[in-house]
Amino acid sequence: MSVERVVVGISGASGAALGARIVERLAALPAIETHLVVSDAARRTLDLECPPGTLARLTGLAHRHHPVGDVGASIASGSFPVRGMIVAPCSMQTLSAIATGRTDTLLTRAADVQLKERRRLVLLARETPLHLGHLRNMVAVTEMGAIVTPPVPAFYHCPRSVEEIVDHIAARAIDLLALPHAPLAKSWEG
Template sequence: MTIERIIVGISGASGAALGVRIIERLAALPDIEIHLVVSDPARRTLALECGIDTIESLTPLVHHHHPIGDIGASIASGSFPVRGMIVAPCSMQTLSAITTSRADTLLTRAADVQLKERRRLVLLARETPLHLGHLRAMVAASEMGAIIMPPVPAFYHCPGSVADIVDHLAARAIDLLGIPIDPLARAWTGSDAANSR
């Protein structure tokens, strides 16, 4: 039995429900060890958007909750093997810190480790509209090896609620880690018109 370690980072952009749902989906998978790190601004967003006043309400779903200032945590080292990391949502401040290797918090240090070890780093970059600095930061992160996944909803699965949209985005982000499981997100299989040609 192989245990897959996954790091989930939640930063302070709007869209905290994405990080929560990713944790919930990962917690339902077998042989997954979840490491959580939450920025200080994200704590406020979790309270405002999700009604989560304390991180302790998420800790039953994860194996390890690492304080944001614990630079000596296991996930701060490349010698600690993990499958990859998702930052959801990923604020522009966090994205900029990652692209400039400013590893001054555990969240950005863990992300930096993923890049230097050539592991998967999925960034749900959350901002709109985007100015040139945002776009350049995304290009820089992509050039360094990160996967940029703005949480843009898909509508081909006919979502009936915001929760459906969040769930699909969470599944897509997890699928991008390449965990050896069946894909979680509902795949596009082509339209009837396209199949009949």
């Protein structure tokens, strides 16, 4: 069984639990090597929105935690093969940087690499309401090949808690990478 590498970026938008749950779900999958990069703003959001010690726990679950300022890290190069990348949550600042090719942090550089190498880049864009600039940036990254998937809950499986909603959104994001496993998210059955 070959190992699949996945990059997870957590940016500073509200919804840090989404990125945390994605790292947890990936850690539970066989033959997945997770590379984590967390923006400075995300560190603050993780502290505000998640239980104490969450970042330390996530760095322990990831195969490798890359400092956001290390633009020379392995995940900054197209020669480092990965299956794809998920940015969850994806702030509008991060979305804008990706849309305009601004690669001044490892998170945005790694996302840029996914686009140039024609790999999957899943962006859980987190903002509401949206103005025209947000929408244009979403169109721009979509035209470049990214998958914009706002973390909108599915209610057809009748979630009973916020944790179930977060888990389903995380599973759907992972499923968009088309990893070699059964889909994680519960599907609509009609």
